[in-house]
Structures are given as C-alpha cells and as structure tokens.
Amino acid sequence: MFDGLREKLGKFSDDVEEDVETEPEADEEEESDSSEPVDDVPAESETDDQSSTQEQSETEPDDGAEVAPSQDGSDEDAREDDRGIAERAKLFATGKTVIDEDDLQEHLDELELTLLSSDVEMSVAGEILEGVEANLVGETRRRLESTGSLAQDALREALYEVISVGQFDFEARIADDEKPVVIVFTGVNGVGKTTTIAKLARYLEDRGYSSVLANGDTYRAGANEQLGEHAEVLSVPYISHEQGGDPAAVLYDAVEYAEAHDVDVVLGDTAGRLHTSEGLMDQLSKIDRVVDPDMTLFVDEAVAGQDAVTRATEFDDAAEIDGTILTKADTDPQGGAAISIAHVTGKPILFLGTGQGYDHLKRFDPEDVVDQLTLGE
Ligand SMILES: Nc1nc2c(ncn2[C@@H]2O[C@H](COP(=O)(O)OP(=O)(O)OP(=O)(O)O)[C@@H](O)[C@H]2O)c(=O)[nH]1
Ligand SMILES: [Mg+2]
Incomplete structure (x- = not known):
C-alpha cells in the first residue's frame, strides 16, 4: 500500500539529507576555549529524546543560532552570521546543521510536485510543505518516533498533522x-x-x-x-x-x-x-x-x-x-x-x-x- 508515493517521498528525505552540512569543526575548538559551563547537556535545546544519529554526534553546546562561530570578528559580524543561518535554516533540532536556502527551496518544489502528482489535494500539499519547512527551521514537535533523519522527521510530522485531523476513538x-x-x-x-x-x-x-x-x-x-x-x-x-x-x-x-x-x-x-x-x-x-x-x-x-x-x-x-x-x-x-x-x-x-x-x-x-x-x- 502506498508504495509508489513512499518511494518518491524517500527521495525528498535523501536529497535534503545529502545537502545538509555539518557546521565547521573549527567552532568546536573555539568553543572549548571559551569553555562554556553549559557544555554537557543538550538540555536547553528545544526537545528531548530525539536522536543526533547524524555524524555530528560529537556534542557541543548546540542551539546553533545563538552559539555563533565568531569570537574573533566583531559581535556585529557574529550576529549577522547567526541571523543568516537562522534564516536560511536554523536548521535542525541540534542547531548544528545547515542547508542552503536555495537548495531547500528546490527540494520543497520537488516535494510539491511529488505530492500533486500522487493526487494529494493542492491545499493539503501546501500545508505539508509549510509544515516541512517549519519543522526543519523551527522546533519539531516529535510526536512521532524519530527516524534519525532530520528531513524525514520533518516530513513525517508534517504528514501526521494533515492526516490525523479530526480523529476520534x-x-x-x-x-x-x-x-x-x-x-x-x-x-x-x-x-x-x-x-x-x-x-x-x-x-x-x-x-x-x-x-x-x-x-x-x-x-x-x-x-x-x-x-x-x-x-x-x-x-x-x-x-x-x-x-x-x-x-x-x-x-x-x-x-x-x-x-x-x-x-x-x-x-x-x-x-x-x-x-x-x-x-x-x-x-x-x-x-x-x-x-x-x-x-x-x-x-x-x-x-x-x-x-x-x-x-x-x-x-x-x-x-x-x-x-x-x-x-x-x-x-x-x-x-x-x-x-x-x-x-x-x-x-x-x-x-x-x-x-x-x-x-x-x-x-x-x-x-x-x-x-x-x-x-x-
Ligand atoms: N480490492 C478491494 N476490493 C474491494 C474492497 N472493498 C470492496 N471491494 C470490491 O468492490 C466491489 C464493489 O463493492 P460493493 O460493496 O458492492 O460496492 P457498493 O458501494 O455497495 O456498490 P453499489 O451498491 O452498487 O453502490 C466489489 O467487488 C467488492 O468486492 C477493498 O477494500 N479492496
Ligand atoms: Mg451496495
């Protein structure tokens, strides 16, 4: 059941994942120098349980938006950088991965075509795209079990939102x-x-x-x-x-x-x-x-x-x-x-x-x- 669509949706997750970059390791050195007291916990990041199964599991304080690369440059630059990242895609729960805005848009366009060609109603496809984007850029709610792939999780959450409307026992x-x-x-x-x-x-x-x-x-x-x-x-x-x-x-x-x-x-x-x-x-x-x-x-x-x-x-x-x-x-x-x-x-x-x-x-x-x-x- 749903085999055709699954294959196409899988392509979206794979493609996005391929474009995801882990932030430069350089940060880590700087960070360890600055020795933040917070470093042990992923706690102040948004959610709990979810995996950092990506390669980036080395741990660093996280919540990428605030923890900026800079130190060396002016604070101004640092904030600019942060905002850039945040806007492009303050991506992914760990805050350590980024994807170029254009790349993301391209994948979202492809996802839209995939959904429409599989007979998903247009307004529903729009809702799913918005959900995927919001889940990637913001905090995912993690109602569903995490798969370890950020793009796939974002897609799963967005699908769940539209599919589960009105359920009762x-x-x-x-x-x-x-x-x-x-x-x-x-x-x-x-x-x-x-x-x-x-x-x-x-x-x-x-x-x-x-x-x-x-x-x-x-x-x-x-x-x-x-x-x-x-x-x-x-x-x-x-x-x-x-x-x-x-x-x-x-x-x-x-x-x-x-x-x-x-x-x-x-x-x-x-x-x-x-x-x-x-x-x-x-x-x-x-x-x-x-x-x-x-x-x-x-x-x-x-x-x-x-x-x-x-x-x-x-x-x-x-x-x-x-x-x-x-x-x-x-x-x-x-x-x-x-x-x-x-x-x-x-x-x-x-x-x-x-x-x-x-x-x-x-x-x-x-x-x-x-x-x-x-x-x-
Ligand atoms: N493969 C498959 N066939 C089904 C399923 N449900 C019903 N069918 C078949 O669809 C055909 C029509 O089923 P009916 O239950 O007679 O449909 P109906 O809506 O009552 O039809 P009308 O009374 O003429 O309006 C039958 O051959 C069923 O066996 C299903 O879930 N899977
Ligand atoms: Mg009948």
Missing part, C-alpha cells in the same frame, strides 16, 4: 453511545459500501458488539440479495423491504428491531448516488430526520484519489458526514486521498478497506499510515 464511541448506535453509509456507486458494512459487522462482532444489517438500498436490483447473503454468512439479523420501498422506513424498522432485541449497532446501507442526484440525496435527508443516525460515514475508494476528495466534500456539504472509510487501499500505490480527505473535510478517516475478505478492514491509524508512507512499515 471509534470503539469508545460505540462503547459509550446509547444503544443501538445507528451508522449510515453513503457514497457513489460501486465504491464498496455494502462490502464495508459486512466487514464492519465482523469487526464489531470480534469486539463483542452485535449488529443488524439494514438494506437502505431499495434502488438497485440485486441489492437486497447481496446484503442478505452477507448477513447469512455472518449470522447477523437482516432487515429489508421490497425494491422501490422507502429507505428511511427500512432503517426505522431496523432500529426498532435493535431496540427490541438488544442489538448494539444498526448498520444501514444506502444506494450509490451522486451528490447531485436530488431525489436520492433527499432520501438521505429523510433518513436523517426519521432515524437521526449517530454517525454518517462516507465511503469511497482510495484509488479514486482527487475524485474521492472532491466527493467527500460534496457529500459533507449535502448531508453532513462524521468520517470517511477508504476502500481498496490494497490497490492504491499513491495515497493521495488517504493524505488529503481528513484535512479537506475536517472529518477523520476511520477505516481502510484492504481487500475483498471480511477481515480486510483496518482501523485507520494516522501514525501507522505515516510509517507506511515514509518507512514502509
């Missing part, structure tokens, strides 16, 4: 909300809504929650049979009406069934639709009015890239969503939608579909995704 919500918890699934045709519902029923069962499947897709011929078969295989109850019936009525019946039988979760399927199909979107509003779902989840294919991002926004505008499930992540080498959707909609990605089997559903873990995108784990 799905299982805690299921556990805490009043039962039955009603979840309705929306999205365009053929993206994997019905399959995802079946997978989620299995996922919930594995965690001790019962569910009932409700077929709100009264539109497509064969929809009843399809969801009904899943219900049979999974041994979960199934509520459906005749084709052409009112989806809100199906959902209503399913909620009543759940209440009567102490079922924890109602999983409501709906027909594939475009956000522009007025009649079908009206049905969603009616479902909202009649059963007031606890969550409306937008389902789309990871492989749809930019299209998925646009559709998520359109669905959110038309019938507010609480989160997204991206299917077919197993066939997506790019990751553009996975990176962009949460930031663009402000709603989290909750699950990834990773295949056609019932067990091919993974909780979307932003840290995990960042690792996959940058480390291949």
Whole structure:
C-alpha cells in the first residue's frame, strides 16, 4: 500500500539529507576555549529524546543560532552570521546543521510536485510543505518516533498533522453511545459500501458488539440479495423491504428491531448516488430526520484519489458526514486521498478497506499510515 508515493517521498528525505552540512569543526575548538559551563547537556535545546544519529554526534553546546562561530570578528559580524543561518535554516533540532536556502527551496518544489502528482489535494500539499519547512527551521514537535533523519522527521510530522485531523476513538464511541448506535453509509456507486458494512459487522462482532444489517438500498436490483447473503454468512439479523420501498422506513424498522432485541449497532446501507442526484440525496435527508443516525460515514475508494476528495466534500456539504472509510487501499500505490480527505473535510478517516475478505478492514491509524508512507512499515 502506498508504495509508489513512499518511494518518491524517500527521495525528498535523501536529497535534503545529502545537502545538509555539518557546521565547521573549527567552532568546536573555539568553543572549548571559551569553555562554556553549559557544555554537557543538550538540555536547553528545544526537545528531548530525539536522536543526533547524524555524524555530528560529537556534542557541543548546540542551539546553533545563538552559539555563533565568531569570537574573533566583531559581535556585529557574529550576529549577522547567526541571523543568516537562522534564516536560511536554523536548521535542525541540534542547531548544528545547515542547508542552503536555495537548495531547500528546490527540494520543497520537488516535494510539491511529488505530492500533486500522487493526487494529494493542492491545499493539503501546501500545508505539508509549510509544515516541512517549519519543522526543519523551527522546533519539531516529535510526536512521532524519530527516524534519525532530520528531513524525514520533518516530513513525517508534517504528514501526521494533515492526516490525523479530526480523529476520534471509534470503539469508545460505540462503547459509550446509547444503544443501538445507528451508522449510515453513503457514497457513489460501486465504491464498496455494502462490502464495508459486512466487514464492519465482523469487526464489531470480534469486539463483542452485535449488529443488524439494514438494506437502505431499495434502488438497485440485486441489492437486497447481496446484503442478505452477507448477513447469512455472518449470522447477523437482516432487515429489508421490497425494491422501490422507502429507505428511511427500512432503517426505522431496523432500529426498532435493535431496540427490541438488544442489538448494539444498526448498520444501514444506502444506494450509490451522486451528490447531485436530488431525489436520492433527499432520501438521505429523510433518513436523517426519521432515524437521526449517530454517525454518517462516507465511503469511497482510495484509488479514486482527487475524485474521492472532491466527493467527500460534496457529500459533507449535502448531508453532513462524521468520517470517511477508504476502500481498496490494497490497490492504491499513491495515497493521495488517504493524505488529503481528513484535512479537506475536517472529518477523520476511520477505516481502510484492504481487500475483498471480511477481515480486510483496518482501523485507520494516522501514525501507522505515516510509517507506511515514509518507512514502509
Ligand atoms: N480490492 C478491494 N476490493 C474491494 C474492497 N472493498 C470492496 N471491494 C470490491 O468492490 C466491489 C464493489 O463493492 P460493493 O460493496 O458492492 O460496492 P457498493 O458501494 O455497495 O456498490 P453499489 O451498491 O452498487 O453502490 C466489489 O467487488 C467488492 O468486492 C477493498 O477494500 N479492496
Ligand atoms: Mg451496495
């Protein structure tokens, strides 16, 4: 998953790292002469744990901006130098490495192209670039484990910032909300809504929650049979009406069934639709009015890239969503939608579909995704 993009992102980290220079050793002598009392600790530098795995581990006081080379020249010059370094790139947590501003800009331009060509939405790409730059020049927050490569860490942090938008603890919500918890699934045709519902029923069962499947897709011929078969295989109850019936009525019946039988979760399927199909979107509003779902989840294919991002926004505008499930992540080498959707909609990605089997559903873990995108784990 995301192999294509990982390769390209790896190039960014490698290229930047190649251009990073360790500051001249000359400093060290001068510094040891001036024997600062502070020399033992990296403490007053910004962060804690992170590595100085670079070659520059010899230790010196650090925080490059203030600890200037000079001594010999005038203070003026020293400050000028400092400012130069600080502005170019007061780089990197240790303060001992610098990269030329032009070089950095060139790498950032390449990174932008990489992201855009992998279907990352434009504003999200911009946000990532800003994050990378800020993380390189300023202090990295180190929420993620350090990889020892400063450029890679900066990229990882910036990716995490956009990918983790809006995350909430799905299982805690299921556990805490009043039962039955009603979840309705929306999205365009053929993206994997019905399959995802079946997978989620299995996922919930594995965690001790019962569910009932409700077929709100009264539109497509064969929809009843399809969801009904899943219900049979999974041994979960199934509520459906005749084709052409009112989806809100199906959902209503399913909620009543759940209440009567102490079922924890109602999983409501709906027909594939475009956000522009007025009649079908009206049905969603009616479902909202009649059963007031606890969550409306937008389902789309990871492989749809930019299209998925646009559709998520359109669905959110038309019938507010609480989160997204991206299917077919197993066939997506790019990751553009996975990176962009949460930031663009402000709603989290909750699950990834990773295949056609019932067990091919993974909780979307932003840290995990960042690792996959940058480390291949
Ligand atoms: N590789 C892969 N295929 C998937 C995944 N999820 C669903 N599919 C396949 O996508 C196809 C469409 O799935 P459905 O669940 O019928 O899609 P839908 O959104 O309900 O379609 P409509 O009801 O027609 O709107 C099926 O062949 C599924 O097996 C996934 O995560 N990975
Ligand atoms: Mg379906």
